[in-house]
Amino acid sequence: MSYDLQRGADRVSLGIVARRPALSVAIEGLLHQVEEIRHGADDFELRVDGRTFRGRRTISSDEIQIRLDGQTFVFRRLHGIRGIDTSAATGDEVRADMPGTVVACHTEAGAAVAPGDRLVTIESMKLQMTVSAPRAGTIARIHVAENVTFERGAVLVSLVPIAGEEK
Amino acid sequence: MAVIRSTIDTGSEEFRIRYAHNKALVEDFRRRQGAARADRPARDVDRVRKQGKMLPRERIEKLLDPGTPFLEFSSLAANVAYDGEAPGASCITGIGVIAGREVVIHADDSTIKGGAWYPLTVKKIVRCLEVAIENRLPVVHLCDSAGGFLQLQSEVFPDKYMAGRIFRNQAILSKMGVKQLALVFGHCTAGGAYIPALSDYNVIVRGTGAVFLAGPPLVKAATGEIVTADDLGGADLHTRTSGTCDYPAATEDEAITIGREIIAQWEHPRKTAVDREPPEPPLYDPDELYGILPDTIKKSFDSREVIARLVDGSRFHEYQPAYGTTLICGFAHIWGFRVGILANNGVLFNDSALKGGHFIELCNQNNTPIVFLQNITGYMVGQEYEAAGITKDGAKMIMAQACSHVPKFTIMCHASFGAGNYGMCGRAYDGRLLFTWPNHQIGVMGGEQAANTLVEVKVRQLQRKGEVAGDGVLQEIHRTTLEAYEDQISAYHSTSELWDDGILDPVDTRNALGIAISASLNAPFGEPGYGVFRF
Numbered sequence: 001m002s003y004d005l006q007r008g009a010d011r012v013s014l015g016i017v018a019r020r021p022a023l024s025v026a027i028e029g030l031l032h033q034v035e036e037i038r039h040g041a042d043d044f045e046l047r048v049d050g051r052t053f054r055g056r057r058t059i060s061s062d063e064i065q066i067r068l069d070g071q072t073f074v075f076r077r078l079h080g081i082r083g084i085d086t087s088a089a090t091g092d093e094v095r096a097d098m099p100g101t102v103v104a105c106h107t108e109a110g111a112a113v114a115p116g117d118r119l120v121t122i123e124s125m126k127l128q129m130t131v132s133a134p135r136a137g138t139i140a141r142i143h144v145a146e147n148v149t150f151e152r153g154a155v156l157v158s159l160v161p162i163a164g165e166e167k
Numbered sequence: 168m169a170v171i172r173s174t175i176d177t178g179s180e181e182f183r184i185r186y187a188h189n190k191a192l193v194e195d196f197r198r199r200q201g202a203a204r205a206d207r208p209a210r211d212v213d214r215v216r217k218q219g220k221m222l223p224r225e226r227i228e229k230l231l232d233p234g235t236p237f238l239e240f241s242s243l244a245a246n247v248a249y250d251g252e253a254p255g256a257s258c259i260t261g262i263g264v265i266a267g268r269e270v271v272i273h274a275d276d277s278t279i280k281g282g283a284w285y286p287l288t289v290k291k292i293v294r295c296l297e298v299a300i301e302n303r304l305p306v307v308h309l310c311d312s313a314g315g316f317l318q319l320q321s322e323v324f325p326d327k328y329m330a331g332r333i334f335r336n337q338a339i340l341s342k343m344g345v346k347q348l349a350l351v352f353g354h355c356t357a358g359g360a361y362i363p364a365l366s367d368y369n370v371i372v373r374g375t376g377a378v379f380l381a382g383p384p385l386v387k388a389a390t391g392e393i394v395t396a397d398d399l400g401g402a403d404l405h406t407r408t409s410g411t412c413d414y415p416a417a418t419e420d421e422a423i424t425i426g427r428e429i430i431a432q433w434e435h436p437r438k439t440a441v442d443r444e445p446p447e448p449p450l451y452d453p454d455e456l457y458g459i460l461p462d463t464i465k466k467s468f469d470s471r472e473v474i475a476r477l478v479d480g481s482r483f484h485e486y487q488p489a490y491g492t493t494l495i496c497g498f499a500h501i502w503g504f505r506v507g508i509l510a511n512n513g514v515l516f517n518d519s520a521l522k523g524g525h526f527i528e529l530c531n532q533n534n535t536p537i538v539f540l541q542n543i544t545g546y547m548v549g550q551e552y553e554a555a556g557i558t559k560d561g562a563k564m565i566m567a568q569a570c571s572h573v574p575k576f577t578i579m580c581h582a583s584f585g586a587g588n589y590g591m592c593g594r595a596y597d598g599r600l601l602f603t604w605p606n607h608q609i610g611v612m613g614g615e616q617a618a619n620t621l622v623e624v625k626v627r628q629l630q631r632k633g634e635v636a637g638d639g640v641l642q643e644i645h646r647t648t649l650e651a652y653e654d655q656i657s658a659y660h661s662t663s664e665l666w667d668d669g670i671l672d673p674v675d676t677r678n679a680l681g682i683a684i685s686a687s688l689n690a691p692f693g694e695p696g697y698g699v700f701r702f
Binding site for chain 2: 008
């Protein structure tokens with residue numbers, strides 16, 4: 001297993017060579033023996049090649065900050081793909097964010113949908129927008145049809161859990 | 168910073184359709200740009216060659232540091248004006264690197280009507296000098312112009328932002344300590360004579376270069392004096408006798424060498440210090456932008472997908488990711504420079520307008536340049552939204568944006584309709600540079616809405632007279648309005664009129680922004696301060 005890290009302008013490649021009997025790590029081709037003495041929620045104590053290091057660390061998104069001997073070292077994991085979850089807790093009803101008109105319906109009652117599947121295309125303020133399924137489910141009912149105008153907050157599509165899915 | 172997780176399916180039918188559509192638009196743009204740069208009547212090119220002159224682009228290439236980029240402005244200026252007679256508005260402007268300094272280049276193009284200044288030529292030169300003032304960039308003028316285009320003199324000469332503004336801007340630059348060099352390759356006649364005269368340094372080529380308030384024909388008409396151009400305002404007269412020019416050069420090559428040496432004497436600018444990270448290409452291929460941008464103006468796209476293909480490592484620190492979600496705000500890096508990005512993801516509502524205003528203030532507090540990615544059809548309309556104060560919330564965003572002191576850059580990614588253009592740093596808001604993508608459309612409203620509005624106006628006019636308009640008449644009004652409007656709102660009309668600093672192939676945007684941000688750091692950021700926010 002290997003990681004690519006970046007610290008300032010430098011790139012560091014780090015590979016885990018062995019985990020047992022002791023953690024053996026290759027950094028830029030040099031082998032180091034690492035022994036974990038303490039592994040707290042945000043602090044640690046390690047023995048690396050016989051030398052002891054005590055410090056604190058925070059890991060946020062793809063950035064790792066290590067505080068050691070009064071200095072902070074910031075590493076970035078290259079290509080670590082993570083996103084922030086902004087999906088609201090969704091109920092069974094897909095509602096319109098704004099008033100508008102339906103351009104097209106892409107699904108029908110009884111169809112199973114996955115998160116992100118297109119449900120309806122609406123037009124409002126000269127702009128067509130696709131309303132997608134917020135979660136997996138079965139279409140219970142489509143409340144609108146092409147060219148139908150709706151108000152903000154109107155229910156466009158109702159979903160029910162897929163049969164067998166626990167609510 | 169998290170890497171944006173793309174949800175684009177590059178194997179989908181929709182991606183394929185959009186890709187083909189936008190790729191065709193870009194190919195059309197490349198074809199038009201290539202023609203504007205290079206297609207000239209053989210007669211005009213021969214004339215220039217016979218005079219022993221280089222073509223303007225050859226001069227620029229020799230002048231710039233080898234291997235450095237040249238960010239050309241408005242290569243398609245005047246492309247739909249003057250029956251296409253003045254490609255590029257008869258001049259070349261842009262930012263390049265000479266002797267390690269970032270400079271603005273202004274070069275006359277004497278292969279078009281002897282380099283005469285059309286109204287849009289003047290607008291383009293004034294704009295490049297404005298860029299020089301705002302970014303404190305030295306200017307190199309490559310002079311070779313017959314003077315103002317007489318047939319259109321009323322649009323070239325009298326008003327505030329016409330020819331006089333060129334010389335006014337030159338004087339202001341010099342006063343600011345921003346240096347200018349003029350290389351006189353051809354004639355600098357009438358007003359044009361002030362370009363070398365108001366440059367802090369100038370070089371004139373013997374034999375072909377000349378500087379005079381009136382050329383030989385006008386002198387003869389005025390006083391009866393018969394004199395050659397060289398005796399009237401050539402290299403020897405001006406470098407030995409009048410002192411109007413500084414350095415004589417035997418050839419154009421020598422003039423360029425002297426010019427480069429002069430610039431090498433200029434103090435290096437102390438650029439504004441900003442945090443910089445090592446640059447890193449985007450994780451996602453910018454080529455995929457063609458498949459993300461829609462195939463019609465009405466369709467939308469997730470602007471995070473565009474951001475992912477512009478910024479370093481596709482990393483984006485999104486601000487308020489769950490609030491005002493129709494405006495995406497956040498920090499990222501472009502060529503290592505930290506930027507704040509505001510990108511439309513739908514109509515601007517009260518919450519998105521407030522979020523945008525707040526984020527602009529954060530960027531100013533943090534000395535972070537701002538990039539606006541415009542795809543806006545307006546602030547939300549309707550009684551519910553007016554009651555919630557959509558107008559005053561939009562005004563807050565405009566206030567924060569207009570009063571920003573950090574450099575601002577705008578990319579017209581798709582639609583720009585209505586007041587959203589203002590909040591998102593449209594042309595009127597002194598962005599350091601504004602570029603347009605070929606699919607872009609701009610107008611106070613969409614074409615369909617304009618046509619419908621005009622039809623309604625016509626019906627009411629007739630009703631007041633007690634008449635009823637026939638369907639045929641109304642359809643005709645609708646059709647003609649729509650056609651005229653479609654032409655007017657296109658990116659080519661926009662760039663022809665210099666409502667932007669040029670059209671870009673979307674995949675070149677990251678490089679253009681990198682050069683633009685780097686150049687902007689030649690000027691200090693200024694002092695923060697705002698007017699009264701209507702709360």
